[in-house]
Amino acid sequence: MTIVMISSMHQSGREDLAQALARKTGWPVLSREEMLDGARKLGIKMGRLEMAMLKAPGLSEKLAREKEVYLAFLTATLCEKTRRGNLIYHGRAGHLLLPGVSHRLRVGLTAPQEVRIKRTAQALNLTPDKAETYLSQLDEDVAKWIRYIHRVDGRDPNHFDLFLNLENMGLSNAAGILCSTAELPDFHPTPVSLKLMEDLNLSSQTKLRLALDERTLQADLQVHADNGVITVTYPPDQAKVASCIPQVLTELPGCREIQCTMAETNILWVQERFDPKSENFGRIIRLAQRWGAAVELMRLIPAEEAPMGVEGAAGESEYGYGRRGCALADDGGVQDDEPERSVDDGGMDRTQEELVDLGRFGGRHTVCGDYDQVLTRVQTSGRYTLVVIGEMFMSKGNSARMRQTRELALNIRDRLKAPVITADELKSQLLFGKRQAAALLGYLVLTVFIYAIVFANQKPILDFLGGSLHQNFKVLAAVAVAVFSPVLAFVYGNVSGLTLKIINVD
Amino acid sequence: MSYQCDILIVDDEPIVGDRLKAFIKKDGHRVETFVDPSAALKRLEEKDFDIVISDIRMGEVDGIQVMQHVFQSSRRTKVIMITGYATLELARESLTKGAFDFIAKPFKLKEIRRTIEKAMESLEKSSPRISREAVVG
Structure with missing residues (x-):
């Protein structure tokens, strides 16, 4: 079984190379376009994902979730296809798929810019100038897409096994190189790489099932598969979905056992305003990644700043989003407007998006009032490994702020019996700088x-x-x-x- | 204050035209909808519209062809492309060929309203013709 992943920018000849290789080897070819069709049929909002690269303000945690589902779909499809034998896949960033699998040959492809311009001009009936503008804008968009979807630079040579330039090489010779390289023992499947594929397949199938089922689509679940044993981890305040998980995963091929566990290592981050670019965010993420913990956000809006009608004083958990209700058949893709959300969410959306993207999101709450409301909310929310008190009581003077923060920390520690730390202490006590x-x-x-x-x-x-x-x-x-x-x-x-x-x- | 526009919508799914027409008419615009792109092309030969909203994948005649047909008779018309098969390649192609905006389905009604408003602003800047009939919004 050999997997050849050919990646290139638009009109660089990846499809031609894939076909040339297929003619030499008889291996089946799968294109990104076929994958997109499959993803759309499943209800994954591919158009929204793609357009988010052109309309950056549209990026949101909803899209971050959509991205995860799309990646799960790609992985599951590739694993299924390669189970039957060899495969040639070509796309924008195929070399970044199936991470860690050693028996895939990751090929980068480039062609001279003038060739790309000529092909584009012919294909789209554009003048060479317009074709050049089109390509340069598209290259930027695609680079942004790869960074968003895979969080790496798509052109980084570290991610390729082989990079071909078609400037002085014919397609047939290039295909010959790929053919002989793919035959090297280095790219033959090993028991370890085959097991990794099986695990990747099972975890992706699980993620897809959970993301496409109405009972679990709104939950923030972490999935891990190992030798047929699926572990699904859910945050404490989403314990209701736990009972549905085995039902949703019934008769999942390759699954021997399902373990549903509540995330034991949860970090609660309490703050007035969040910013995913802040130092606090970086520190908490470092810690969460080290512990394998989910991060739950709790925003305190001081009573005097609380917007009317946003939320009650007791606060509510915010999961209110529907993702799959988008079938084009019902409304032709023209959807009714949702009620406008509060414009100022204190950076919660952006922070949530980043956490979802990093696979560390554990829920969010907004609490209006003073710290009594925070205490009440914290007590009903669940168990935490650590509570981090960030920037709080910002409207108060420095001494009042420090005193109230200290009191809040002490009270939470008393009620939860969990370690409580301020963001400033986080670095000195738990991180190494x-x-x-x-x-x-x-x-x-x-x-x-x-x-x-x-x-x-x-x-x-x-x-x-x-x-x-x-x-x-x-x-x-x-x-x-x-x-x-x-x-x-x-x-x-x-x-x-x-x-x-x-x-x-x- | 907003202005009344002549808007043509062409989409081979009748529900798209119906829903958009009902929504856009509320803002005081005159809307004509077509499910057959050939019929839309004929209508475009008879009349210059301020804004054309066109689906891209529509059988024999696609949205790009509709746009090119629009520009042959009226360069000032703003063309908004909508599609359930949006890709970066298709969006860039549409924009390079002169589309005013490109919207992926599914979209919210407010998104199309915002785009129409932007198109109207652009029309106002480029041509005074739009200001012919003011409606209090």
Whole structure:
């Protein structure tokens, strides 16, 4: 079984190369366009996804979810097709699909710009100038698409096994190179790569089933498949969907066992305004990725700033979006308007989108009022591994803000019995940065110095603690031990703690 | 204040024309709908419309051809392309060939209203002809 993934920009000859290779090998060809048709038939809003690249303000967490479903569809389809044998796939970024599978040959293809312009001009009946403009704009759009869908630079050579330039090479020779490269043992399936394909297939099929079923489409579920065992993890406040999951996944081919588990490692992030580009976001994501945790957002709108009619004081969980109700057959694709949402959502939408994109979204809440409402909401929300209190009480003075933040942290800690930390403390206590590296070095030098002093002066020290000198300085010896022991424990403790942080043990 | 426009809608799915017509007429515009693109082309030869909303995939005559036909008789007309098969390639092709905007189905009605408003603004800037009949919105 060999999988050849040919990627290129528009009108660079990827389809021709795929066909030339197919003629040489007899392997079936699958194009991105066929995939798109399949995705549309499933109800995946491909048009919205594609147009989001042209109309950037349209990006939203809904699209981020759509993207996940699309990727699951691509993966599942490729896995199914290759199960029957070899496959040649060509598209914009096929080389980024089936990540980790070693028996796929990832091919990049380029052609001279003038050739691309000529082909475009002919195909679309454009003047060469217009064709050039068309290509340059499209190349930008496609690069943006790849960054959005795969979160990498599509032209990064690290993601290719082979990159061909058709400037001085005929299609037949290029296909010959691909043919002989694909026959190398390096690209033959191994038990490990075949197992990875099976796991990828099963997890993608599971994601698709869950995303397309009305009972589970609104849930934020993490899916993992290993040797036929599917683990679906859901956030604590979406526990209602747990009972539906086995029903939705009934008779899923390849599934031996389904395990539904509530996410144990949840980080609750409480803040007044969110920004996915902020330092706090970066810190929390680093921690969430390290722990494999979902991040739940809770926004506090101070009572005096609460917009009328947005939400009650008790706050509500916000999952209200329907994704699959988009079949073109019902309304021809012309949908009624939804009620306008609050314009100022405190950055929740953008932050949620980013979290969904990173697979770390664990829910969101907005609470209007003061911190009593936060406490009530927190208590009913579920279990948390960590609660991070970000920038709160921003309208207050500095001292009032610090006092109220501290009080809120203490109250949450008392009620939830969960560790509570401020965003400022997050870095110093749980993450390892330059400052921690400097501290580790300092404490390490101090520890070595103390041990060197102690071991170089063992005789006088032992004399002072229990020998002839001790008789004259009994009290002083006791005081020295009382002071020295905790100092050494503190210094050595810091060295150990910081070292453990480097290896991600908290 | 908004202005009345002559809008032609062509989509081979009758429901699209029906829903759009009912919605757009509420804003005071004059709307004609066609499910047969050939009939739409004939009508376009008889009359210059301010805005044409056209589906792209429609059997024998596609939306790009409709747009090119529109531009042969009226360069000022704004053409809005709608399609359930939107891709970046198709959108860029439409825009390069002169489409005013490109909207992927499914879309919300407010999206088409916003696009029509933008097209009207553009028409007003490029030609005073639009200002012929003011309607209080």
